[in-house]
Amino acid sequence: MTLQEPQIQVEGLWKVFGDDADRVFEPEYESKTRDEIQEELGAVVALRDVSLSVASGEIFVVMGLSGSGKSTLARCLIRLVDATRGAIRFDGEDILEYGPSELTEFRRKKIAMVFQHYGLLPHRPVLDNVAFGLEIQGMDRPARYEAAKAAIETVGLDGWESYYPREMSGGMQQRVGIARALAVDPDVLIMDEPFSGLDPLIRRRMQDELISLEGQLHKTIVFITHDLNEAIKLGDRVAIMRDGAIVQEGSPEEIVTRPADDYVADFVRDVSAAEVAKLRAAAEAVATGGSLEAE
Amino acid sequence: MVGAAGTQESEGDPDNTSLAAGLRSLASGHPWLSGTAVVIVVLVASLLIWGPQMDFPTTVSQTEQPAADGRTVVLDQTIREVTGDAIDDGFDWLTEEGDFLFDGVSDATAWLLVRIEDGLKWLPWVAVIAGLALLSFGVGRWKLMAFTTLALLYLGFMGLWSNAIDTIALIVVAVAVSLAIGLPLGVLGARNRLADNLMRPILDAMQTMPSFVYLLPGILFFGLGKPAGIFATVIYAVPPVIRLTNLGIRQVSPEVVEAALAFGSSPRQVLLKVQIPMALPTIMAGINQTTLMALAMVTIASMVAAGGLGDDVLRALQKNQSGNGVIAGLAIVFLAIIIDRITQSIAAENRERLTAG
Numbered sequence: 001m002t003l004q005e006p007q008i009q010v011e012g013l014w015k016v017f018g019d020d021a022d023r024v025f026e027p028e029y030e031s032k033t034r035d036e037i038q039e040e041l042g043a044v045v046a047l048r049d050v051s052l053s054v055a056s057g058e059i060f061v062v063m064g065l066s067g068s069g070k071s072t073l074a075r076c077l078i079r080l081v082d083a084t085r086g087a088i089r090f091d092g093e094d095i096l097e098y099g100p101s102e103l104t105e106f107r108r109k110k111i112a113m114v115f116q117h118y119g120l121l122p123h124r125p126v127l128d129n130v131a132f133g134l135e136i137q138g139m140d141r142p143a144r145y146e147a148a149k150a151a152i153e154t155v156g157l158d159g160w161e162s163y164y165p166r167e168m169s170g171g172m173q174q175r176v177g178i179a180r181a182l183a184v185d186p187d188v189l190i191m192d193e194p195f196s197g198l199d200p201l202i203r204r205r206m207q208d209e210l211i212s213l214e215g216q217l218h219k220t221i222v223f224i225t226h227d228l229n230e231a232i233k234l235g236d237r238v239a240i241m242r243d244g245a246i247v248q249e250g251s252p253e254e255i256v257t258r259p260a261d262d263y264v265a266d267f268v269r270d271v272s273a274a275e276v277a278k279l280r281a282a283a284e285a286v287a288t289g290g291s292l293e294a295e
Numbered sequence: 296m297v298g299a300a301g302t303q304e305s306e307g308d309p310d311n312t313s314l315a316a317g318l319r320s321l322a323s324g325h326p327w328l329s330g331t332a333v334v335i336v337v338l339v340a341s342l343l344i345w346g347p348q349m350d351f352p353t354t355v356s357q358t359e360q361p362a363a364d365g366r367t368v369v370l371d372q373t374i375r376e377v378t379g380d381a382i383d384d385g386f387d388w389l390t391e392e393g394d395f396l397f398d399g400v401s402d403a404t405a406w407l408l409v410r411i412e413d414g415l416k417w418l419p420w421v422a423v424i425a426g427l428a429l430l431s432f433g434v435g436r437w438k439l440m441a442f443t444t445l446a447l448l449y450l451g452f453m454g455l456w457s458n459a460i461d462t463i464a465l466i467v468v469a470v471a472v473s474l475a476i477g478l479p480l481g482v483l484g485a486r487n488r489l490a491d492n493l494m495r496p497i498l499d500a501m502q503t504m505p506s507f508v509y510l511l512p513g514i515l516f517f518g519l520g521k522p523a524g525i526f527a528t529v530i531y532a533v534p535p536v537i538r539l540t541n542l543g544i545r546q547v548s549p550e551v552v553e554a555a556l557a558f559g560s561s562p563r564q565v566l567l568k569v570q571i572p573m574a575l576p577t578i579m580a581g582i583n584q585t586t587l588m589a590l591a592m593v594t595i596a597s598m599v600a601a602g603g604l605g606d607d608v609l610r611a612l613q614k615n616q617s618g619n620g621v622i623a624g625l626a627i628v629f630l631a632i633i634i635d636r637i638t639q640s641i642a643a644e645n646r647e648r649l650t651a652g
Contacts, residue, residue, distance in 0.1 A: 078557050108559030119554030123572045133558040135568075184558065 005092070006053035007188065007220045008077065013050040013086035015072050015244075018043030021084055034243045046072040047083065048244040056187075057218045061235030063225055069244035070224045074192045077222060078111055079103060090188075108137050112181035116193040118173045120165040126152065126176050127161040133184035144183075151183035152176075154213065171202040178210075188220045196226065207233055208286045215287035228267060232256070233279045240264055252276050390515050401522040404468060408521055411464040420451055427633070434640035442636070446629035455604060455626045462593055462603035462630065465521065469528040469589045474582065477533045481540025481581075482566065491541065498534045506531050506592055510599050524593065524601025532589040539581025543574030579642035586638055590631050604630070 016024050020041045023029070029037055034045045046069045054060040064070040075081040077088060079095060087094045095106060112133065120129050128135075130151055134144035152158060155175040165173050174194055181189055195203045207230060214221065225231055231238045232252040239249040240263075248260035256276050259265035341349070354371045362368045390397070415423065424447045431443040450459045484491040509530045513523035547570050555569045571578070597605025607623035610616075 075553075080553050080557060104559045104561065106559075107557060111557075113554070113557040115550055115554055117548075117550050119548075119550040121551060121569060121573070123575075132555075132568075136555075136558050136560050136564055180558075 005056075006089075007056040007091060008052075008054040008222070009087075009089040010050055010052050010073075010077075011087045011089070013047050013073075013076060013088065014045070014084045015047035015069070015076060015081060016043050016045050016084045025085070045244050047076065050086070050241075050244070050246055052239055052246060052249060054188075054220060054222060056220050058236040059214060059221045059223055059234050061223045061225060061231040061238045062241060063228065063231040063238055064241035065226055068241040070226075070241050071192055072244075073241070074113070074190050074222065074224050077188075077190055078107060078113055080113075108133070108184065110186055111188045111190065112184050112186040113190040113192065114174070114177045114181050114194045116196055118165070118170075118177045120173060120176055120180075122165055125162050125164055126157065126168075129165065129176055130179045130183050132180055137184070147185075148179070148183050151179040154182060155179045156209070169202075171198050171206060174198065174206065178213075182217070186219070188222065190222050190224075192224045193226065194223075195230065203230075208283075210234065211283050211286045228271060229279065232271065232276050233283050240267065252280065386512060386515050393516070397516045401517045401520075404472075404522045404525050405520070407468055408464050408525075411467055412461055415460045415464065416457065420456060424448065424451075431633070431637060434637055434644070439636050439640065443633050446633055449629060450626055453622055453626065455607060455623065458602070458604050458607060459626060459630065462590070462605070462627075465524060465528070465593045465596070465601060465603055466586065466589050466634070469525050469532060469593065470582075470586050472525065472529045473533040473536055473585050473589065476529070477536035477581075477585065478540055478578070481537045481578075482544060482571075484537065484541040485544035485570075486562075486566075494537065498537060501530060502534050506595055507598075509592075510596065513596075514599055519600045521601050523599045524596030527596055527599070528589050528592040531592040532585045535584035535588065536578070536581040539584070540574065540578050543577030543581075544570045546577065547573045576642055576646035579638065579645055583635065583638040583642060586634050587631060590627070590634065594627055 014024075018041065020043050023041055024037060024043055024045060029041070032040075034048070038044055048069075050069075050073060052060075062070045062073060072081055076083045079098075083096060086096070088096055090106070090110065095103070098106060121132065124132075127145060127148055131144040131148035134147055139147075149158075149161065152161060155178050157172065157175050157179065160168070160172070165176065168176070174197075177194065195206050198206060211234065223231075223234055225234075232255075235252055237250065238252055238255050239246050240255065241247065242263055248255060248264050250258075253273065253276055255264065256268045256271055257273050259268055353373045353375065355374055355377055356372050358370050358372065359367045360370055424444060427447060428440050428444045432440040450456055480494065484494050506527070509527035510523070513526040517523040517526055544566075551569060551573065552565060555565045560568065593601065593603060594605035594608060597603060597609045604623055604627050608620060608627070611618075611620035611623060
């Protein structure tokens with residue numbers, strides 16, 4: 001896996017919100033903190049020189065507290081937010097260079113996103129929500145319903161096709177969100193805190209299901225979270241963000257046993273190496289067992 | 296007096312500067328104090344110069360005209376006259392240059408109105424009442440159906456049927472035109488900040504302008520008759536549907552719009568598959584308001600010979616017949632309630648379907 005060409009390669013990515021965005025790159029601001037820049041220029045540095053690479057088929061977790069820039073990073077990867085500087089190479093192509101039609105094609109075929117608050121269409125039943133991505137592509141009704149039904153089955157929601165989102169629990173709505181993303185058969189899934197709004201029991205079950213799904217599908221997943229346990233359990237590799245920059249990147253074991261600085265050390269204080277091993281082993285078991293529990 | 300004050304200031308009299316400095320320091324602490332001081336100075340100065348009960352200088356120029364008896368008469372031309380004349384000229388120009396357009400619009404509206412009126416009058420009244428009762432039952436069950444039936448029977452037995460149908464035809468056409476103009480403008484305002492900023496003050500003005508004012512350009516462009524009434528009604532009734540379409544689209548959850556974009560939706564797909572369906576309850580509320588305002592204006596439009604129930608009210612007014620006025624007024628109220636309840640029930644159904652659980 002390490003020898004493979006990375007699927008996503010982010011190089012020197014910056015995102016600055018505000019009118020004076022370009023002045024942030026002047027030499028005098030190079031050594032200043034994010035708060036200082038915000039005070040002096042009124043510009044918010046959401047991403048600061050972020051570089052990372054994600055290999056095909058791995059779960060790459062980006063972890064950080066709120067305001068760390070992790071959601072902005074996720075939105076940059078699908079260009080819901082346009083980065084100020086840098087490059088995002090997707091199978092070698094810089095998606096920041098894409099014109100409108102190439103971008104549309106990229107979003108339709110290569111990448112899909114799962115949202116924290118699901119982002120479902122309240123006026124459509126489950127089947128039409130899941131088929132949305134295919135409908136946008138112009139696929140005819142029977143074909144897209146067939147693909148949508150398969151995706152609904154994959155997330156264990158068979159029988160719920162004609163229900164409306166408001167009639168379902170949060171966990172089930174998020175399964176619809178995941179099914180919608182899977183239905184277009186993307187190369188990469190961006191998941192922006194997909195389980196943060198769920199209660200702990202459901203969250204754990206959804207994590208197990210995601211691991212088991214990944215065991216079958218081998219999608220490349222960029223997973224955003226603020227929960228360290230979730231990061232350790234799901235991530236093949238984990239990047240920790242603070243104030244728009246990545247402070248450490250590595251395997252869960254590395255992060256816990258060799259924290260790069262005090263900030264990370266403080267973060268992982270309550271987790272021991274033994275616990276990491278246990279969490280990973282449990283995840284491993286789910287992946288190989290490959291069983292899907294229904295909620 | 297003014298000159299004296301001026302020289303004093305320019306000389307930089309030491310007392311004066313210290314006073315100014317004192318005022319300034321006072322002002323920095325209490326901004327409203329310096330404001331009050333300025334007002335007092337202006338008040339005293341103008342009283343001293345012009346005395347009490349001064350008039351606005353409204354005269355632009357004076358022309359002397361020889362009167363019949365050999366004396367000359369001085370005629371004042373006021374700012375208001377000049378401005379009014381300029382606006383008149385503008386309308387005259389528009390009427391002349393836009394003649395072909397206004398004629399076309401006028402003919403088209405008249406044609407459409409006649410079709411609707413003839414169609415509704417051709418149907419036996421029993422059929423019309425049964426149809427509307429059925430529609431009421433469909434959206435509002437027994438209560439609405441009972442009300443609709445009784446109200447329509449009232450119209451018929453009071454001999455107001457034909458005029459009520461004229462009014463309905465006017466409303467249908469005016470609302471159709473309002474929606475054809477208002478929905479696209481609402482969408483434009485929701486998606487384009489510049490358009491929104493331009494439209495907002497115009498809509499404010501349209502809604503505060505006394506509705507009678509719209510009758511005049513209506514007559515100028517279209518002459519007396521139904522098209523002039525439709526014109527005035529559309530201008531009066533179009534703001535709510537523009538505003539609420541705009542608002543409804545803005546209120547759509549940004550995450551749902553993001554999700555639609557993330558799956559590669561074009562702006563058009565976002566609009567048609569996400570924004571408009573989700574904004575529908577709000578848009579329906581706008582259509583409801585537009586319809587009711589159209590009814591109100593259609594009544595007033597009888598003053599430009601647009602016909603309908605407004606005619607009955609107007610005639611009662613001119614002949615000082617209170618009884619007839621109340622009878623025709625009630626007929627309009629009943630029509631309004633029927634229209635309001637039916638459109639609101641449809642809107643409520645939409646809202647219910649959309650409320651997220």
